Amino acid sequence: MIFSMNYKNLQVEITEGIALLTIHRPEALNALNTNFFNEMDHFISEVSLNKSIQILIITGSGKAFVAGADIAEMVDKTPADGTKFSRLGQNTFRSLEKLQIPVIGAINGFALGGGLELAMACDFRIASTKAKFGQPEVNLGMIPGYAGTQRLPRLVGLADALYLLMTAEMIGAEEALRIGLVQKVVEPEELMNEVLKIAKLIQSKGPEAIKKVKHVTRTGMLMDFDKANELEADFFGTQFKAEGEEGMRAFLEKRKPNW
Numbered sequence: 001m002i003f004s005m006n007y008k009n010l011q012v013e014i015t016e017g018i019a020l021l022t023i024h025r026p027e028a029l030n031a032l033n034t035n036f037f038n039e040m041d042h043f044i045s046e047v048s049l050n051k052s053i054q055i056l057i058i059t060g061s062g063k064a065f066v067a068g069a070d071i072a073e074m075v076d077k078t079p080a081d082g083t084k085f086s087r088l089g090q091n092t093f094r095s096l097e098k099l100q101i102p103v104i105g106a107i108n109g110f111a112l113g114g115g116l117e118l119a120m121a122c123d124f125r126i127a128s129t130k131a132k133f134g135q136p137e138v139n140l141g142m143i144p145g146y147a148g149t150q151r152l153p154r155l156v157g158l159a160d161a162l163y164l165l166m167t168a169e170m171i172g173a174e175e176a177l178r179i180g181l182v183q184k185v186v187e188p189e190e191l192m193n194e195v196l197k198i199a200k201l202i203q204s205k206g207p208e209a210i211k212k213v214k215h216v217t218r219t220g221m222l223m224d225f226d227k228a229n230e231l232e233a234d235f236f237g238t239q240f241k242a243e244g245e246e247g248m249r250a251f252l253e254k255r256k257p258n259w
């Protein structure tokens, strides 16, 4: 075991450079509590330091991906504690998003509230036909607190985001696909095969190119367009010596690149 902490709510399996993280809190449909965030922070930091992990897949155990933040833990919070709990989750999901490697959400079941916010911090999402998505916070008289109000409109556009945020409607996988919240929908028994197939496909590409494409795309989205183009050009340039020369030579010589 390369992870030094013994997790209670996280299960980690690493095979051939692919880490599979399963959120596991069966008594509460994997709802996110303080312990989850402590473990997740530790896990993210270990992954960022572990050069042998090239791809991270996140899923949930049982019938839920994650059914939200833990309502029982939140109910008695003061406004100041609520803000603190929100910042805790926002920071964790932001550091997940900032991992250099691709992070794929394998959405097996309910992805609600904080669960959808976790899914949205992944680079893209593959869903089982059984997955259900929603931001039900207004049902509880609350609003999202782990950047749901920010990532949802960036992913699906303002009107679809506000529709989901205001109605708290729980949508199925096909509807999530239609609005661009997930990128593929597969039968439940095919979910892991499909996600592993995609992970292996990404692994076959230039590893530095994959990290740079993530960094430039994600960072550029938060920047002025002209500045973002400069960032792209800089990284494009550095990639020639990093992997590009070999990749292009391999193409011309009709062989596999040796990165």
Ligand code: CO8
Pocket: 027, 028, 029, 031, 067, 068, 069, 070, 071, 072, 074, 082, 083, 085, 086, 089, 110, 112, 113, 114, 115, 136, 137, 140, 143, 144, 145, 146
């Ligand atoms: N928190 C705590 N416990 C939960 C949660 C949750 N979010 N979701 C489910 N559980 C528990 C249930 O209480 C139940 O426990 P018990 O067996 O002890 O009664 C167990 O999990 C199983 O759940 P159900 O019996 O309800 O299972 P069903 O299949 O009947 O229903 C649902 C599944 C539809 C997913 C239902 O459980 C549900 O509606 N859950 C709540 C969904 C929700 O509202 N999520 C949003 C929470 S708020 C949020 O995420 C805000 C994020 C930002 C926070 C910012 C910090 C301040």
